[in-house]
Amino acid sequence: MISIRIIALGKIKESYLQDGVAEYVKRLGAMCKLRIVELPDEKSPPDAAPAEIGRIKEVEGQRLVQALATDEYCIALDSAGTQLSSYKFAEKLARLPLDGHSRLAFCIGASYGISESALRRADFCLSFGSMTFPHQLMRLILLEQIYRAFKINRGEPYHK
16 A cells, blocks of 8 residues: 655644645545655744844744655645646656555745755655645645545545
């Protein structure tokens, strides 16, 4: 069975997002071994200077990299990454174990994104488009797409 870890910076505070995440974790329980790891994000002032933002991203990026196991295939979520349709994403998830990657880690950055050093550690950078989403919402969107991919790969219907 494929093992998936979602490594995310920051906690989800909104109950409606917590409920959505819990629902997809439950649904995915029969399809994969899933674990969500929350790492602390750095606090920053609302008017942070570019140098401070760079420092924050680097500290958070180090946390992400340190949380990864050496044998995990890392997929970083980044707006500059590769965009895939749901079907292409499903194909990628089905192909990875065949290529010897049965332990996957998806990395979600915090408010400022993922540092360059963390992106260099990634085996693949995935983009959900050029729009900006709150990182807490991104966790729910990612879980939904992973669930959809498993349904596609099993040939099972999915609600429209």
